[in-house]
Amino acid sequence: MPRIALFGSTGSIGTNCLDVVRHHRERFDVVALSAHSRSTELAEQCREFGPKWAVLCDENQRADLARDAFDPTELRFGADVLEEIAASPEVDTVVSAIVGAAGLRSTWAAIEAGKRVALANKETMVVAGPLVTELARTSGAEIIPVDSEHSAIFQAMQSGAPTEVRRVVLTASGGPFRGRSRAELEAVTPEQALDHPTWDMGPKITIDSATMTNKALELIEAKWLFDLRDDQIEIIVHPQSIVHSFVEFVDGSVLAQLSPPDMRLPIQYALTFPDRCEATARQMDWRTAFSLEFEPPDEEAFPALAIGREVAAQGGTSGAVFNAANEAAVERFLAGELKFTDISRACRAVLDAHDFDPDPALADLLRVDQWSRTEVMKWTS
Ligand code: NAD
Ligand code: MG
Structure with missing residues (x-):
């Protein structure tokens, strides 16, 4: 029975993943769940799935939370805890379902520790693809894609x-x-x-x-x-x-x-590969x-x-720059500060302005990620 840590459990992929587990209780053991800040939803998930750990990445939540809502799950705070859990000997499979480059560090930690990673967080591959695949090769980690196309x-x-x-x-x-x-x-x-x-x-x-x-x-x-x-x-x-x-x-x-179109199928396959089991997802109607x-x-x-x-x-650094520029531009579009067509324009402008490094280390990628976000925050069409 794989012991699963699900990072980003309150999101769209996260809740679909928990539905797969709900349909196959005998197959999977959920040991950790994490959310950014939706504590009520996370507590509810803990009551249903009884993980050992729950993590709220947003430290600001620490002060005003009723911890007994999580009992007997241990509630922990901060993104660093995810790295520790990803590498824990009590975890076999990490489902990487945080959105954006915020999911990179915990995914990296899981790969470094040689775990199976069910990878929904495509941004990790966009930012650091060559480093990530090399890391998996040396650690023996398995990266199984959850993105439906992959x-x-x-x-x-x-x-x-x-x-x-x-x-x-x-x-x-x-x-x-x-x-x-x-x-x-x-x-x-x-x-x-x-x-x-x-x-x-x-x-x-x-x-x-x-x-x-x-x-x-x-x-x-x-x-x-x-x-x-x-x-x-x-x-x-x-x-x-x-x-x-x-x-x-x-x-x-x-x-x-x-x-x-139902993400429960690729999620389930990433958990059961090389086996298959009864469908949780909707199935084709051939009639x-x-x-x-x-x-x-x-x-x-x-x-x-x-x-x-x-x-x-x-x-090189282009993936990290593009990804971060896009994340920042999407945020500004949703906030009403940029036009829809500005999203690609801003990405193009920041890519053109960036100081390209063909062979970056992880720290360089994290640095250009920050630089790129700052550039987009200043950018005007
Ligand atoms: P979502 O916004 O619905 O959920 C994101 C999850 O990440 C939530 O649990 C949230 O609490 C957590 N989170 C957000 N910011 C965080 C932060 N800074 N630190 C820690 N946790 C944080 O997103 P989603 O649609 O489920 O997508 C998740 C990932 O899966 C993305 O990388 C996306 O590209 C990929 N993906 C999603 C789908 C899909 O059908 N939703 C399909 C393919 C790939
Ligand atoms: Mg896709």
């Missing part, structure tokens, strides 16, 4: 050797603004951008889907996770979000993974007619895609 690729890749892969094709829903021109995107509001047609996700990744930055981040994630060349990754728009990606092999055979559409993305309306390709090709 889970699909990972599943399809089980049928061939890495050297037999010709290319991977990432599918993209196209988000709420598929079909709109660049000019039409200028005036869209946070409310419109938060209304995703196929997936129900946290606010940051929902905005990333609307700008298609999510696909740019996923392209970078795929490159480092599967050790691909830049010319081996294609992007195709597929509005139904049923085919989660394709892998094309050297003999011309193309394998896809299909399922309704009702349906069709699947595919179309090339509109690179002009969504400049984030070109930025993603450039950043993937450059490597």
Whole structure:
């Protein structure tokens, strides 16, 4: 029975993960849960799943909390505790479901300690992909993707050797603004951008889907996770979000993974791999007619895609700069300070201004992350 630490348990991935556990109580043991600041929800989760530890990363909560609401779970505070728990001999699998670069350190600690990491936090791979995969190689950690596209690729890749892969094709829903021109995107509001047609996700990744930055981040994630060349990754728009990606092999055979858009499947697979168990997620209905559409993305309306390709090709500090710039720009867009189309503009401006280092260490990446956020906070269109 894998002993699971779930970081980011109150989020969209976190609650879906707990639903998987709820359906398979006999298979998984939850030993740690963490949230940023939603203490009431975290306490409720503790009552249901009875972990040994609960962590609130926001230290400000410390003063005014009724700790007995968590009994018998031990309530702890601060992000540093996550690193300690990630490396604990009482943990086998870490589910990395914190949003943004805030998830990097705890994910790093889990990989350093040689754990299985069910990786939802794609930002870790965008910021530090080459360092992370090298760390996993030396520690023996297993990184199993939770991102649905990467889970699909990972599943399809089980049928061939890495050297037999010709290319991977990432599918993209196209988000709420598929079909709109660049000019039409200028005036869209946070409310419109938060209304995703196929997936129900946290606010940051929902905005990333609307700008298609999510696909740019996923392209970078795929490159480092599967050790691909830049010319081996294609992007195709597929509005139904049923085919989660394709892998094309050297003999011309193309394998896809299909399922309704429901994150409980890739989460469950990352926990049970190489086994499978009864579905928690919704399943395909083969008795009702349906069709699947595919179309090339509109690179002009969504400049984030070109930025993603450039950043993937450059490597070095570019991923950390791009990711942090995007996080800060999304925050400013949601606060009403930037236009929707400014998000990519700000990312481009900060990438162009940055002092590129081709071979950074982790500390350098954390430093440029901070620099990039500060630049975006000052940026005006
Ligand atoms: P969310 O906003 O719903 O949840 C984020 C979680 O992280 C919450 O539990 C929150 O308390 C915690 N958190 C936020 N900031 C934190 C901080 N500074 N320190 C510690 N904890 C913090 O986000 P989500 O949609 O669940 O996404 C989580 C991650 O999974 C992201 O990296 C996202 O890109 C990735 N992902 C999500 C989906 C999805 O369907 N939601 C799909 C693929 C990948
Ligand atoms: Mg995805």
